[in-house]
Amino acid sequence: MQLLSINKDTTLSDLNEELGDALDRFLHLNGVKRVPKIGKAFIDRCNEMISDLSEVTYDRKISLLNGLTTDSDIFEYAALMDDIGWKILSACNTLPEMMRVPDSIRLQDSTEVMGNGESVQSGIYNKVMKFFKNGQEVNPSVFNEYSVATTPGAFDATVSTGSSGGTEVFQWFKIPWGEVTLHSSIDDSRIDFPVYPEELGDGVKANYTTMPEMLYQYEPWQIYQSSGPREMSFSFHFHRDMWTGDHRDGKANELIRACEANCYPEYKGSAVNSSTVTLYIHGNPIISGIMTSVTPHWGGPLGLDGFYLECKLDISITEVSETKLDFYTVKNKPLIG
Secondary structure: OEEEEOOOOOOHHHHHHHHHHHHHHHHHHHOOOOOOOHHHHHHHHHHHHHOOOOOOOHHHHHHHHHOOOOOHHHHHHHHOOOHHHHHHHHHHOOOOOEEEEOOOOOOOOOOOEEOOOOOOOHHHHHHHHHHHHOOOOOOHHHHHOOOOOOOOOOOOOOOOOOOOOOOOOOOOOOOOOOOEEEEEOOOOEEEEOOOOOOEEEEEOOEEEEEOOOOOOOOOOOEEEEEEOOOEEEEEEEEEOOOOOOOHHHOHHHHHHHHHHHOOOOEEEOOEEEOOOEEEEEOOEEEEEEEEEEEEEEEEEEEOOOOOEEEEEEEEEEEEOOOOOOOHHHHHOOOOOO
């Protein structure tokens, strides 16, 4: 994970020089549109998102830090943040005045980029978490101590349950937050999947009709009518503990309901507005269109709330193309998208 430092004076041209062809993926990942003063637009968006947000709890801080253990510099910066910083991380999934860089892009190390790719030492990790579990702010001296703990990066399967059922089991497990995102046009919302799709199906079709029978023809004439629509199906397999380690947090339900909601319209007086969704993977729009089906399949053991813990979620999207499609445009399309 990398974060790029910005400020209110950062312009779109500044980012274009830094990112080049990857600029669109970068903007999609951070949920902002192309505007000249991109830094101010992003900072204003973050401030708006946190305006009504209550103080971030220590349990929530633990959950957020568990997603930052692959980069020790980001982990340290986050652990020592003030209340505003924690609200920005909780609501915007980034640090103050920083924008996220898609994993498919690797920027050169500089003072403007955070994300060193070095896993947090387990000794430091445990000391930081101890502060938060005790309801205390982290003492900065923790990061000045030399640790001879086990080799960083090894998977630690130790489960430690706090007051809300939080767990450290995912501290070394990389969950692709921000890499698989569903955007809905009705409320301009985005929601992340904790996994990549295990399977996806992609297909187009051509529609023809036959001319009425004509004399002396050995087979009917085929008359072109239309092409498509393109349809894609995705299969996601996840566990309800994958968000915070506590399957009672409601995050899995939030994801499923967000998908199901896009199968229904919005009523405004006599107007009926249907949603257009876009699924992004690695910042690339895979398909934009209408959600035609959402099917969760539940299984596995029962959790503490008496419901199944394992879910396989199947969704189908029918494309509504934003551009004209013909022989040459389809032939020259990239593999992804």
